[in-house]
Amino acid sequence: MGNGKQISLAVIRRLPRYYRYLQELLENNVGRISSMELSAKMNITASQIRQDLNNFGCFGQQGYGYNVELLFKEIGKILGVGRDYSLIVIGAGNIGQALAKYENFVKRGYNIVGIFDNNPAVIGKPVGRLVVEDIEKLDDFVGSRSVDIAVLAIPSKNVPSAMRKIIALGVKGIWNFSAVDLDAPPDIEIENVHLTDSLMTLSYKLSNETVN
Amino acid sequence: MGNGKQISLAVIRRLPRYYRYLQELLENNVGRISSMELSAKMNITASQIRQDLNNFGCFGQQGYGYNVELLFKEIGKILGVGRDYSLIVIGAGNIGQALAKYENFVKRGYNIVGIFDNNPAVIGKPVGRLVVEDIEKLDDFVGSRSVDIAVLAIPSKNVPSAMRKIIALGVKGIWNFSAVDLDAPPDIEIENVHLTDSLMTLSYKLSNETVN
Numbered sequence: 001m002g003n004g005k006q007i008s009l010a011v012i013r014r015l016p017r018y019y020r021y022l023q024e025l026l027e028n029n030v031g032r033i034s035s036m037e038l039s040a041k042m043n044i045t046a047s048q049i050r051q052d053l054n055n056f057g058c059f060g061q062q063g064y065g066y067n068v069e070l071l072f073k074e075i076g077k078i079l080g081v082g083r084d085y086s087l088i089v090i091g092a093g094n095i096g097q098a099l100a101k102y103e104n105f106v107k108r109g110y111n112i113v114g115i116f117d118n119n120p121a122v123i124g125k126p127v128g129r130l131v132v133e134d135i136e137k138l139d140d141f142v143g144s145r146s147v148d149i150a151v152l153a154i155p156s157k158n159v160p161s162a163m164r165k166i167i168a169l170g171v172k173g174i175w176n177f178s179a180v181d182l183d184a185p186p187d188i189e190i191e192n193v194h195l196t197d198s199l200m201t202l203s204y205k206l207s208n209e210t211v212n
Numbered sequence: 213m214g215n216g217k218q219i220s221l222a223v224i225r226r227l228p229r230y231y232r233y234l235q236e237l238l239e240n241n242v243g244r245i246s247s248m249e250l251s252a253k254m255n256i257t258a259s260q261i262r263q264d265l266n267n268f269g270c271f272g273q274q275g276y277g278y279n280v281e282l283l284f285k286e287i288g289k290i291l292g293v294g295r296d297y298s299l300i301v302i303g304a305g306n307i308g309q310a311l312a313k314y315e316n317f318v319k320r321g322y323n324i325v326g327i328f329d330n331n332p333a334v335i336g337k338p339v340g341r342l343v344v345e346d347i348e349k350l351d352d353f354v355g356s357r358s359v360d361i362a363v364l365a366i367p368s369k370n371v372p373s374a375m376r377k378i379i380a381l382g383v384k385g386i387w388n389f390s391a392v393d394l395d396a397p398p399d400i401e402i403e404n405v406h407l408t409d410s411l412m413t414l415s416y417k418l419s420n421e422t423v424n
Contacts, residue, residue, distance in 0.1 A: 012416050016409035020391065042393070079412050080419055098310035104391065104408055110415075148418060149411075173418045175411060179232065179316065181254070191414035193405065196316055197228035199361075199387060200291050202403035203322075204224050206360060206385045207292055 011052050015079055017042065018052075022072035034065035084109045087175075088142070089151045090162050092117040092125070092132040095177050095195075096153035101128040110149075114141055118158070135162075142169040149173035156180045223264050227291055229254065230264075234284040246277035296321045299387075300354070301363040302374050304329040304337070304344040307389050307407075308365035313340040324363075326353055330370070347377075354381040361385035368392045 021042055025033060035053075039046040050060065058074050060066040076082065089100045092115050099105075100115045115127050116135045123134050133141065150166045152159065152174055159178050166174065167188060176182055176192045184190060233254055237245060247265075251258040262272065270286050272278040288294065301312045304327050311317075312327045327339050328347045335346050345353065362378045364371065364386055371390050378386065379400060388394055388404045396402060 007420070009413075009417075013409075013413055015416070016406065016412040017393070019412070020409075078416070080415050081412075083415070083419075085415055094310035094313045098306040099407075101306045102407070105411065108408060108412070110411055149414065173414050175414055181229070181232075189414060189417040191410050191417070193407065193410055194228065195311075195314070195405065196320060197225075197232075198403050198405055199317065199322055200228040200231070200293075200320070201221075201225055202361065202385050202387055202401060203292050203295075203297055204227070204290070205221075205401040205403070207295075208219070 007055055011055055014044065014052055015075055019072065019075050019079060019081070022068055022075065025068045026072055030068055032065045032067055035060055037065070082109060084111060085148045086146060087112045087149045087151055088138075088147050088171075089115040089153060090117075090135070090138075090166070091152065091154035091158075091178075092119075092122045092127060093153060096151070097127050099151055099153065099177075100130060112151075113145070113147070116141075135165075138165055139169065142171065147171050149175055151175045151177065152182075153177040219267050223267055226256065226264055227287055231284065231287050231291060231293070234280055234287065237280045238284055242280055244277045244279055247272055249277070292321075294321060296323060297360045298358060299324045299361045299363055300350075300359050300383075301327040301365060302329075302347070302350075302378070303364065303366035303370075303389075304331070304334045304339060305365060308363070309339045311363055311365065311389075312342060322361075325357070325359070328353075347374075350377055351381065354383065359383050361387055363387045363389065364394075365389040 021038065035046040035049040038049050042049070053060070053066070053071070056074065056078055058066070058071055087110055089096045089112060096115060100112050105112065112130070114133060115130050116133050116138055117123060118135045122132050125132050147169070148171070150171045150173070152162060154162055156179050159180055159182065163182060163184065167184065172188060174182060174184065174188060174190045176190055177195065179194060179196055181192065182190050233250065247258040247261040250261050254261070265272070265278070265283070268286065268290055270278070270283055299322055301308045301324060308327060312324050317324065324342070326345060327342050328345050328350055329335060330347045334344050337344050359381070360383070362383045362385070364374060366374055368391050371392055371394065375394060375396065379396065384400060386394060386396065386400060386402045388402055389407065391406060391408055393404065394402050
């Protein structure tokens with residue numbers, strides 16, 4: 001799977017949704033499903049579904065559809081489910097603490113191994129199984145283990161210095177909750193969760209007509 | 213400006229980003245900017261920017277570019293900045309509590325006026341300026357005031373019953389943090405923040421090549 005072939009980000013973004021739907025089907029003992037049925041559930045056209053899944057060599061059988069369990073496992077493999085990832089949280093404010101304690105991540109193999117802040121008032125405080133550490137200790141911490149992803153949950157003004165630290169330490173993935181878009185070298189992968197942008201989009205939709 | 217014209221969701225989703233960039237420019241006393249310069253900053257093509265902004269009647273002047281302050285105000289107006297919105301949070305787990313305490317929302321006019329849960333262990337507990345209320349009291353609460361948006365931060369299995377309650381009470385906007393896609397009548401507006409999907413996308417990108 002993958003084997004060098006470049007898949008568009010739009011397709012990738014739909015995979016976790018397929019994965020969730022398939023899991024639900026499995027839990028309800030559904031053994032097979034057609035692209036038409038998936039389409040009705042997911043609000044994606046059947047032809048889009050077939051195209052998406054063909055990308056990964058998952059071909060449904062004419063008149064039979066997809067084997068739910070096989071497809072679920074295949075998409076899980078593509079997404080790297082079952083691999084373990086090591087995450088640190090930078091910023092022990094409300095959002096940072098909530099993410100550090102979020103149990104759903106551990107179930108999927110995302111292990112949060114540290115949480116850091118520069119505020120003496122929170123350093124040393126417990127957050128779930130962790131204790132907030134001084135951001136000054138980040139170098140030693142990361143130096144002694146491998147960290148896949150840094151979760152950024154800090155005020156915008158602190159982002160540039162935190163980015164420099166993280167990148168210098170060799171962390172390759174950044175999950176960004178700060179309200180700025182990041183400037184990073186091309187070998188760094190970034191996913192943004194801009195909460196206020198999402199809320200502004202919702203309130204726009206509430207007061208205006210939009211089309212998909 | 214709105215006036216009945218339907219704008220695509222892809223354009224709308226970029227508006228909060230424009231808004232953030234323009235705010236930054238304003239704070240740095242930049243008075244005007246060309247679509248080329250905005251393009252370099254935002255990683256969107258200049259022609260896309262001109263097209264996006266033309267939708268709203270914001271025309272840059274040839275050889276001058278856009279007036280930053282005017283454009284900032286115009287986009288703010290389109291997004292409904294300055295209007296006040298009333299939000300309730302359903303679910304006082306880690307994420308629900310963090311959102312209820314998130315100060316950036318209030319600054320933008322998003323006022324969280326209540327937080328609800330069905331768990332006796334958290335009902336009555338303080339969350340910032342609020343106290344967690346029994347979900348059974350939701351009817352009385354919403355009945356006595358206007359609520360624009362319900363933030364859903366509950367386990368998937370509780371989503372259908374919560375959705376029925378919220379919709380029956382006339383709330384028209386749902387900001388969904390639960391790990392399911394919602395089934396709602398067409399007059400209900402939904403924005404999803406699927407945290408685990410986002411994290412899975414990031415880890416896919418870390419182990420595979422993707423294209424935009």
